[in-house]
Amino acid sequence: MLEVDGTKPIYIQIADWIETEIIEGNLAADEKVYSQYQLAELFNINPATAGKGLTLLLEAEIVYQRRGLGTFVSPDGREKLLNKRKNETLRKLIIELLDEAELLGVSNHHLLSMIEAERVRKEGGTK
Amino acid sequence: MTVVEFINVTKSYRTHTVLKEINFTIKQGVLTGIIGRNGVGKTTLMKLIVGFIEETSGKVEVFSEKPFNNLKVSANSILVDDGMNFPYPMTVTDVLKECNRFYVNWDAKLAERLVNYFGFHPDARHSQLSKGKKSTLNAIIGIAARCPLTIFDEPTTGMDSSVRKDFYRALLKDYLAHPRTILLSSHHIEEIEDLLEDVLLVHEGIAHFHGSITELQEMFITLTGKKEKLALHTNGKTVFSTNNLGPYSEWIIQNKCTQKELEQMKLDGIAIASVSANDAYIALTDRPKGGIDDVFE
Amino acid sequence: MYLNEPTLSDIVKKQFRFKLNANAASFSTFVLLQAGAIVLSIVGTNSSFFYSSDESLVTIITLSNDTNIVIAMVWAFVLGIMLTTRNKQSESFSFVSTRLSNHLSNFLFMLFSSLIAGISAVLSGSAIKLFGFIFHGEMVVHSSSIVDNPNNLLLQLVTAFAYILLLFLIGYSISSLVQTNKIFIALFALIWILATSMNGSWNGPEYALAIIKFFGSERSILLFTLKFIVAILGLFVISTLITNRSEVRN
Structure with missing residues (x-):
């Protein structure tokens, strides 16, 4: 990924924010993560952009998805x-x-x- | 599912051509920002979509039908702009009542709450409202009508900054609760970029760029450093815009550098940053290496 | 995606109601104009005859509601022009509308307004008579009223309605033509100048009477009605066709 010194694209900021929540223990293993709509509402951004942030975490296997239930923190996240x-x-x-x-x-x-x-x-x- | 489709659409007026064989499609449920400089045809494009005006050539389709003189398109779309006027004697309450009869999805309670929140007197006449208040009421109508295709053309004209913020927040919340296809134009991209999923950049009568907002934001990078160093590292690359900040220069180039190139730039004291949608838009619409500074050289 | 599929008649009805609300002020103007006409009419037209045989002076005061009807026609003409201005058109397009639904709802509005205006202009005749008794106190030689001649009153109603509607549509068509091309403004101005230079001054009522003569010379009620329907529908269809591709809010 591009190394950025300045402002980061929002979806990366979203991913960063969730990561920090996990590191700080606010989101435990197997706990449900905010949905893209909740994130959109929380950060006042487009839900598709929020979804991209979640996709980054999914790809890194930090979170996993359960069909119809939402996104959860991976046990080893x-x-x-x-x-x-x-x-x-x-x-x-x-x-x-x-x-x-x-x-x-x-x-x-x-x-x-x-x-x-x-x-x-x-x-x-x-x- | 496609909601809006333009195929080689040209729109000419007697003296000039505004849209030149423009092509694009808007998918259902996407919130798209229509951006472009003044007079490039953003408004023309929106008026074609709702059937206020007719294309000179090409094909415009909305809900798979030609929108001009089309009742179905009219009933399922709304265009909010500063040309949205109501008869002189009608009060705010009267206008909302009419909306309630015309738009099947109209949320009267939401409209009433918004009108209260923004401090309208229910008996105030629409025609006597200030420009900013008129824009606010029109924007409220655009939100509460919940049309499957909702279009805002420069909706915040005349609104003060706190009202703008509130309006965009209200729009987003209602969009999250009731997803629909929304087109939004504004001069101030930085004001709407967070809200957008896609961007349609109209320039010189065509769709210069149409893609996701993140794609636009990642299209370019900004390099800040000494001019000579910048010139060295960008040799052979197209520089889209240059800007002098005291001893340093800020150059925008395409985000196509290798990791190695980037590392070498950093070693040479060049700061690399991502580009805001607005800067990307300026880079796309500026002639390479041409800016206001060049006029004075 | 759920799409609403309204029928034309549904939208026309909604637009008609909207137009009634939007033009409420023009009805109050109408009432004021009619009141003025009644006051003018009560004075009446005096004609005196001196009979030398028995040295008696006979004064005949003619009271009529012609002024009311002519004023209603002028009102209709002006309102007809106003209905197709750019502003009014863009107001309709603030809601659900097509050019056709806009014209049809305007037509309904004109029908309704002509009916109201016709009835009140004709009934103002009774008011004039009533005030005539009070102010002049003379003997009534002839009067047709709903009591002694209901057919006459009905005929008056129908003709007043027809003439008012006709004037509505003349105004509407002129305005529609002007909408399509500003050249028509110059054309109509030219006609106006020619018309006024012919008899020295502009005389609205006289032109109104000329129209009445054209239709009124018809003896058969059936033909009279036919003439009207053809004229009104013709004007309406022309206005609809010439503005069917016009661009709004532009």
Whole structure:
């Protein structure tokens, strides 16, 4: 898929939103997902566009369909998503990080220690 | 099932030809946006569909029948535009009563609730309403009539922005509850793009583009970066529009780059973004590399 | 997809009702005009005769409802013109309509209006008589009323109705012609100028009377009716045909 820095097409945003709902646990395994009409109403968009968002998730087997009953979260949907985010989103961010570090002449060792320092600070802040 | 079909339709007036052998079909239940610059024939096209005017040549079919002087087409379609007028003495209530008798699917309760919501005095005369209020009432009629083929031509003319939003929301909700074929035109694509399933772009008298809104949105990408870098990376590609933003330029090209090309662009500091329907539409209707800036060069 | 398939007569009926509502104001105008005509008619036409033999002066006051009928005809003519204006046409097309259903409902409206206008113009004759007694207080030499001559009144009703309807359709046809091509405006203006220059001034009632003469010279009621029906239907069919391809809301 196209890598976008700017605004994403709505159907992708819809898919993203449902994914986040699954990751955050708002939608559990085998729980019914919003229908395209509910999504259309919720986001004020055309139901066909909402349907495209659901189709993306169906193709990735994050959700499955039961004839006449609707769309449900796959038992391993959340796991798949977590892997996907690790492999795609996180990897993308790391590549960007490495590019930026290279541009600034920051060594690998220095970069790792910066990450560690940031983690300590964050954990300290939440305590 | 096809609701509207145009086959090589030409419509000429004495001095000029508006539609030139235009071809397209509209399927049942699809909400289609009719877009195009002023004077390209969007209104002409809509009037042909409801039989207000007659094609010069070609074939127009609505519900598989020729719409001109066709009672069935008239009874099952409605065109809401600013030419929708009612006799001088009729009040808002009178107009709604007439609608109730003419349109079999008319939802009187919905019409009444909408009229209340938008703050109409039931005894106000239609002819004395402000332009925005007239548009609002006409739009309410278009929604409540629930015609199998509902057409809005620039329905929000004169409405203020909150009323526009409410109208589009009302239209969507009623469309979800009572699916029907809807055609909607507007100058402001960004205002209606989320609502649309399909887009019919009329340009130079023909259907320049007809497909889903996502297809239109994914047709192009925007590249933002330094001019020289952009020129380097777009070598051999058609640039549809250029726009200068301070030190950076924004170029729109077709979304046909390989993953490798895109990655190299990013390495060169070029930001890649998707294109809004409006920008895609401008890219499609502009001559390549021609814009207002070129006039001054 | 469920499609509604209305019949022509169903839509014509609905449009007829719509036209009655839409043109309610023209009926109040009509009532005002008739009231004015009654006031004018009560004054009557005086003609005095001096008889030298016995030195008596005889004044004959003629009261008639001719003015009412002529005014009703002029009203019908103007309303007929107004029914086919672009504005009125586009108003009809705000609802379900075809050109044919629009014409047919207009025709029904004109029939109905002619009937109402005819009846009130004829009955205003009785009102004039009543007021005549009060104001003039003279002896009535001759009067035809519903009591002593019901046939006469019926005949008056039918003829008034027929003439008013005829004027409706003349106005309607002129306006339809103008709709198809603006050249007809110039043509009708020319006819107007010629007509007025012939006898010096525009005299509406006189032209109305000319029409009455054309039809009224007919002695046989059957032929008279036939002449009217042919004229009215002819005008209606012509108006319908010439505007059947006209473009609306354009």
